[in-house]
Amino acid sequence: MTTLQAALSGALVGGMFAVMAAGLSLTWGMLRVINLAHFGLILVGAYLTFELATSWGIDPILTIVLTVPLMFLVGAGLQWAFDRLGVEEFASLLVSFGLLIIVMQTVSNVWSADFQRMDGDVNPYATESVSIGRFVFPAPTLIAFVFAVVIVVAADQVLRRTFAGRALRAFAEDRTVASAFGIDHRRLGMVLAGLSAASAAVAGMLFALGNAVTPSTPFEWIGMVFAVVILGGIGQVGGVLLAGVLVGTLSAVVSATWSPALSPLVLFSAIILALLFRPYGLLTPAARGAR
Amino acid sequence: MRTRSLTALSATAALTLFITAACSDDEPAADSGTEPAGTAEPSDEGGAPSGDPIVVGSTLSLTGAFGPTGIIHQIAGEQFVEQLNENGGLLGRPVEWMVLDDESDQAQVTALYERLIGQEGVDLIIGPYATPNIISAMAVAERHGFTMPQHTAVLAPLMTYECQFPAWSIGPEPNAYVPEQVFDALESLPTPPERVAFVINQGGSTDFIAQGSPDDDADPGAVPIAEERGYEVVAEIRYPPDTTDWAPIAAQIRDADPDFVFNSGLAVDPVNLLQAMEQLNYRPPLMFSLFPAPGPLLGLGDVADGLLSVSIFEPNDALIQEAGPEAQAIVDEFESRAAAEGLPYTAFETQATASWNAWEILVAAVEGAGDTDQQAMCDYLHENGADTTFSGHLEFNPDDNNFWPSTQGLKQIQDGDWVMVWPADRAAAQLQPPVG
Numbered sequence: 001m002t003t004l005q006a007a008l009s010g011a012l013v014g015g016m017f018a019v020m021a022a023g024l025s026l027t028w029g030m031l032r033v034i035n036l037a038h039f040g041l042i043l044v045g046a047y048l049t050f051e052l053a054t055s056w057g058i059d060p061i062l063t064i065v066l067t068v069p070l071m072f073l074v075g076a077g078l079q080w081a082f083d084r085l086g087v088e089e090f091a092s093l094l095v096s097f098g099l100l101i102i103v104m105q106t107v108s109n110v111w112s113a114d115f116q117r118m119d120g121d122v123n124p125y126a127t128e129s130v131s132i133g134r135f136v137f138p139a140p141t142l143i144a145f146v147f148a149v150v151i152v153v154a155a156d157q158v159l160r161r162t163f164a165g166r167a168l169r170a171f172a173e174d175r176t177v178a179s180a181f182g183i184d185h186r187r188l189g190m191v192l193a194g195l196s197a198a199s200a201a202v203a204g205m206l207f208a209l210g211n212a213v214t215p216s217t218p219f220e221w222i223g224m225v226f227a228v229v230i231l232g233g234i235g236q237v238g239g240v241l242l243a244g245v246l247v248g249t250l251s252a253v254v255s256a257t258w259s260p261a262l263s264p265l266v267l268f269s270a271i272i273l274a275l276l277f278r279p280y281g282l283l284t285p286a287a288r289g290a291r
Numbered sequence: 292m293r294t295r296s297l298t299a300l301s302a303t304a305a306l307t308l309f310i311t312a313a314c315s316d317d318e319p320a321a322d323s324g325t326e327p328a329g330t331a332e333p334s335d336e337g338g339a340p341s342g343d344p345i346v347v348g349s350t351l352s353l354t355g356a357f358g359p360t361g362i363i364h365q366i367a368g369e370q371f372v373e374q375l376n377e378n379g380g381l382l383g384r385p386v387e388w389m390v391l392d393d394e395s396d397q398a399q400v401t402a403l404y405e406r407l408i409g410q411e412g413v414d415l416i417i418g419p420y421a422t423p424n425i426i427s428a429m430a431v432a433e434r435h436g437f438t439m440p441q442h443t444a445v446l447a448p449l450m451t452y453e454c455q456f457p458a459w460s461i462g463p464e465p466n467a468y469v470p471e472q473v474f475d476a477l478e479s480l481p482t483p484p485e486r487v488a489f490v491i492n493q494g495g496s497t498d499f500i501a502q503g504s505p506d507d508d509a510d511p512g513a514v515p516i517a518e519e520r521g522y523e524v525v526a527e528i529r530y531p532p533d534t535t536d537w538a539p540i541a542a543q544i545r546d547a548d549p550d551f552v553f554n555s556g557l558a559v560d561p562v563n564l565l566q567a568m569e570q571l572n573y574r575p576p577l578m579f580s581l582f583p584a585p586g587p588l589l590g591l592g593d594v595a596d597g598l599l600s601v602s603i604f605e606p607n608d609a610l611i612q613e614a615g616p617e618a619q620a621i622v623d624e625f626e627s628r629a630a631a632e633g634l635p636y637t638a639f640e641t642q643a644t645a646s647w648n649a650w651e652i653l654v655a656a657v658e659g660a661g662d663t664d665q666q667a668m669c670d671y672l673h674e675n676g677a678d679t680t681f682s683g684h685l686e687f688n689p690d691d692n693n694f695w696p697s698t699q700g701l702k703q704i705q706d707g708d709w710v711m712v713w714p715a716d717r718a719a720a721q722l723q724p725p726v727g
């Protein structure tokens with residue numbers, strides 16, 4: 001019973017990591033930008049949710065009506081800057097790390113380094129849950145999982161079925177050839193980066209629903225989110241959800257049946273093993289990925 | 292062109308980082324936007340301090356994992372120094388506090404204290420926040436023979452330098468003191484708990500309080516002490532400090548069905564734990580948490596009601612009156628400064644008290660020695676102790692690593708606020724029994 005309950009809860013938590021990882025995976029896979037500033041945008045999303053809910057009394061979930069467009073513009077602007085300045089894949093890692101530090105320091109200056117958490121009167125979701133039989137689904141992670149499914153399915157459909165999606169995939173495969181066929185990679189890149197940042201706003205809201213935040217919180221996410229991105233396959237948004245659920249479930253089951261202290265050890269060992277057999281992600285066989 | 296652009300961007304980012312770091316790291320106590328601590332106008336009472344300033348150097352974790360608590364020590368320290376200067380300074384000279392940001396990084400603490408003593412030439416030092424950082428600073432202090440009052444390192448066996456002086460004491464054996472006090476309090480209830488679940492953060496101090504010395508069975512912690520006192524330990528769950536998924540832990544506690552949960556945890560651990568248990572429609576009858584962030588717990592509302600923790604001071608009327616006439620003004624001033632800094636929880640409680648104690652120990656040492664001679668300061672404190680506003684007179688015995696008999700008690704959340712409930716002679720309210 002405890003193990004099953006933990007597995008269900010862990011799968012839902014994996015949904016939140018999938019939302020965090022989706023934008024990072026897409027910009028890395030499609031635009032060749034390893035954007036560590038994405039974690040800074042999630043952090044800002046969480047703080048904006050806190051601020052809008054506590055100061056303005058807006059329902060925390062509805063804050064995304066304001067934060068998503070704002071973050072879209074920020075993400076598009078960042079991509080414009082990366083593009084104009086010719087920041088390449090690995091340079092983007094260094095530059096965006098600097099941006100992450102700047103964002104964290106700015107957040108610290110604005111909201112202080114202390115923990116910020118929405119009180120129960122503005123965030124009714126924090127302690128709520130849904131019960132089905134003997135199993136309980138905590139509201140914050142259940143909501144996160146629903147958002148994860150919606151975001152991943154929508155992104156997957158856009159990439160598969162729309163011209164823009166196909167253009168992006170073509171651009172990711174071969175920039176020169178794609179440009180020769182008239183694909184405006186700059187505009188598409190800004191849109192994708194904007195959408196990725198918008199997903200960061202959603203991830204921030206989802207995290208703030210169930211957790212206290214401090215400016216240093218992103219360091220807690222980086223290991224788990226990168227694991228989800230790599231296990232899911234870089235640029236493969238569907239794989240991100242699968243990886244998130246697997247990572248969340250495995251971590252929770254080890255915590256419940258063995259010890260929470262052993263969870264990171266088992267989890268990252270399992271990830272290393274998985275990548276030995278599926279180096280391009282869970283959904284991509286090694287032979288296909290190598291092509 | 293691309294290379295040039297990249298270089299320009301990198302340089303801009305580096306410059307911005309440098310400016311940001313410079314603003315937060317190197318300015319003496321001015322980085323919070325307030326006036327430098329040593330420039331306050333003197334009051335008529337103490338006379339204006341004059342001459343070269345006495346410079347006190349320290350680091351604090353103003354950013355990073357310890358930042359939420361580091362800022363409390365910064366606010367308290369600035370307030371203390373300002374008040375000190377308003378009352379004539381130290382030995383008639385103004386005091387300046389040079390505080391550097393160690394970014395919660397133990398590795399930086401050593402280098403920064405070396406810099407403070409070796410390059411900046413500070414006259415005095417005071418400790419940083421958090422046990423690992425304090426241990427690093429203590430090594431530098433010992434190397435240079437500096438006397439170092441320190442705020443919060445309570446693991447007495449580790450604090451072996453004879454001229455470090457703790458401002459918060461849980462006695463020479465904190466791993467025994469805390470559980471004994473908790474179980475004494477529980478056993479004072481009409482129906483004491485019998486079944487205990489331990490939930491232990493694997494951080495250094497929390498693990499030590501729970502387990503005691505790993506190499507010495509004669510030096511037990513909370514778990515063996517509970518067993519020795521006849522409690523049934525129904526769960527013993529260890530979790531890493533960066534745990535993000537609390538549901539499996541909550542489910543294990545619920546299924547173990549304890550009467551009492553002993554969380555040897557830190558910061559927002561109990562918030563996450565209580566919230567996760569509430570999501571499972573479960574509330575433990577009674578819970579204790581070792582070193583929680585006090586504000587976020589109050590934000591949980593009635594979910595956290597009844598939670599116990601340790602405290603050396605709470606701004607309850609009875610304790611403020613006991614501390615003397617100056618206490619109310621100090622508490623009020625701190626609250627207004629904390630509010631101005633945007634802190635969500637502004638009460639002058641354990642952390643601020645420890646900070647205030649540390650500064651009072653430093654002042655007592657200098658005034659007692661008559662100058663800033665480090666060995667004379669250290670000797671003075673060993674021989675005479677120090678008077679503090681909130682913890683009374685402190686005696687420092689080198690045989691106990693200077694850890695004075697603890698005044699630490701237990702506080703409990705009652706009706707949405709923290710109140711001291713144990714020991715009875717320091718209690719501002721009665722200990723509330725387990726629910727259900």
